[in-house]
Amino acid sequence: MKNRVKEERQKINMTQQELADEIAVSRQTIFAIETGKYIPSAILVLKIARTFKKKVEDIFNLEKGD
Amino acid sequence: MIICKFVNKYVILYVNLTLHTENLLTFIKKMKTAILLPYYFKKIGIILIPFGLIIWCLTQLGYLNDVVRNQNGHANSLYSPILIISFFSFLIGFYFLVFVKEKQEDEFITNIRLLSFQRASFLQFVYFFLAFLFMLLFKKEPSVDAGLEMFLIISILSFWLFYVLHFNISLFLIKKKANEEQS
Numbered sequence: 001m002k003n004r005v006k007e008e009r010q011k012i013n014m015t016q017q018e019l020a021d022e023i024a025v026s027r028q029t030i031f032a033i034e035t036g037k038y039i040p041s042a043i044l045v046l047k048i049a050r051t052f053k054k055k056v057e058d059i060f061n062l063e064k065g066d
Numbered sequence: 067m068i069i070c071k072f073v074n075k076y077v078i079l080y081v082n083l084t085l086h087t088e089n090l091l092t093f094i095k096k097m098k099t100a101i102l103l104p105y106y107f108k109k110i111g112i113i114l115i116p117f118g119l120i121i122w123c124l125t126q127l128g129y130l131n132d133v134v135r136n137q138n139g140h141a142n143s144l145y146s147p148i149l150i151i152s153f154f155s156f157l158i159g160f161y162f163l164v165f166v167k168e169k170q171e172d173e174f175i176t177n178i179r180l181l182s183f184q185r186a187s188f189l190q191f192v193y194f195f196l197a198f199l200f201m202l203l204f205k206k207e208p209s210v211d212a213g214l215e216m217f218l219i220i221s222i223l224s225f226w227l228f229y230v231l232h233f234n235i236s237l238f239l240i241k242k243k244a245n246e247e248q249s
Contacts, residue, residue: 016248028237029174031244038174 002061006034008052023047105169107162114159121152164226168237178236186229193224 009019016030023044032038033048040048049056124130125148134145168175197217 016244025172025174026168026170028240028244029172031247032174032240035243037240038177041173044173 001036001039001066002063003033003036004059005030005048008054008059009034012052019048019051022051101165102167102171103162103165105167108166111159111162111166114155115163118152118155118157118159122149122156125149125152160223160226160230163230175237178233178240182229182233182236185232186225189228190221190225194221197221 005019009016016027016034020027020030025044029038029040033040033044045056045060049059052059121130125134125145130148134141134148136142
């Protein structure tokens with residue numbers, strides 16, 4: 001699954017730590033999501049989308065193999 | 067009026083269901099971390115492990131003979147309590163290190179925890195398999211009870227050792243990479 005978390009975060013000048021605090025996770029989790037090392041749960045995906053005030057599909061996209 | 071009652075009934079049902087789901091989710095979340103200890107137990111574990119291990123080794127190797135043995139070389143009343151206390155200090159410290167929560171326990175950490183458990187169990191199986199194969203091929207089977215006991219203790223502890231190492235190294239590496247990217 002591809003995601004645009006990093007781009008969306010940078011658009012609103014938000015640091016990884018600020019995003020992590022906003023959705024109550026650690027900074028490593030944000031790093032792992034941004035680099036594609038970890039696919040977040042539905043709850044986290046919805047929280048991220050709500051933080052960026054975007055639809056889930058605008059941030060997360062399925063890839064061919066998914 | 068009838069429509070109002072109907073809508074009202076379903077609103078109440080929806081609210082109840084939502085509240086129930088919320089409670090259920092909270093319950094599941096609590097259950098997942100129920101056996102984990104608070105973060106400060108990590109420091110206690112880090113102190114207890116070397117303390118227990120060093121005292122146990124020193125006693126077994128005879129460096130504490132002045133304390134635990136009489137002048138005629140027989141073990142005195144301190145010998146067994148020191149061995150028991152040191153061994154259990156090591157064991158309890160190890161337990162603290164295995165079952166301690168991280169500062170911020172989230173789903174990613176839970177995921178690493180699960181992965182570490184899986185790999186540790188696999189490695190333990192490999193250890194078991196190779197150890198038995200080694201004994202079979204070279205006939206180095208533990209001939210006395212103490213040897214067999216030691217082999218089983220090592221195989222049990224190896225699981226937790228693999229787990230602790232894998233979990234902490236994985237976390238350390240991801241933290242390091244995250245810090246490198248930020249700087």
